[in-house]
Amino acid sequence: MATDDDQDADFITRTRAKWQAAMPQLDTSPMELLGRINRISAQSVTQLERVLEPSGVSRSEFDVLCALARGGRPLRASEVTSSTMLSGAATTKLTARLESAGLIERNRLERDARVVLLSLTDDGRELVETQLPVCLDQDRHLLDGVDDADQETLARILRTVSANAERAVRE
Incomplete structure (x- = not known):
């Protein structure tokens, strides 16, 4: 195991040491x-916030906009909540902000x-259509050096871990 002063060790390796x-x-x-999953998630969210900053929306607001864009029809707030990782209270607050910004109605x-x-x-749809490709490019950048086969394997493994986590929450 790496030592605390190992320059090549990542945060998790140093923490384990x-x-x-x-x-x-x-x-x-x-x-x-x-x-590492938690660390990657935190870093990814930070990068996503940075990417979205020029658009004037937060990551959570963008999640609401994306839920509406992929919904294919107008949605109830409860449907937005169930298709995001937001609470009902957060959805209410975010939709009020997005409405006042002219991005949803x-x-x-x-x-x-x-x-x-x-x-x-129309402005909300344009924002999603403009920003989603930028966000996906950022995600692709995080996967640099991971070939397609390894990405498929990782996705399969993470689906299992995710299912275990969801089961644990329900128990």
Whole structure:
């Protein structure tokens, strides 16, 4: 295992080395994968926020816009919430902000005025169509050096880990 001053070691390797020194009886091997997944996620979100900054929307706001764009029809707020990793309260707050920015609109359902449907405005759709390719390019950059076969293997493994995590949350 790497030492704390190993220049070639990444954050997770250095963290595991510190745990090994502090608690040698502890098996920190899950950090090798899950620690890296969490670290990559945090770094990816930071990079995505940076990429989206010129557009004037946050990553969470962009998630709402993307949910509406891929929905193929106007959606209820609860449908946006279920197709993103946002809470209902966050969806409400974000949709209010996006509406005031002119990127989405709220319309009442004709047959039941209690139901509010959210949809993209032309400006909202244009923002998604412009920014999504930029975000995907950023994601591709993170995968530099990982060939297609390894990406498929990694995706399969991560689907299993994701299913395990979702099961654990429900238990």
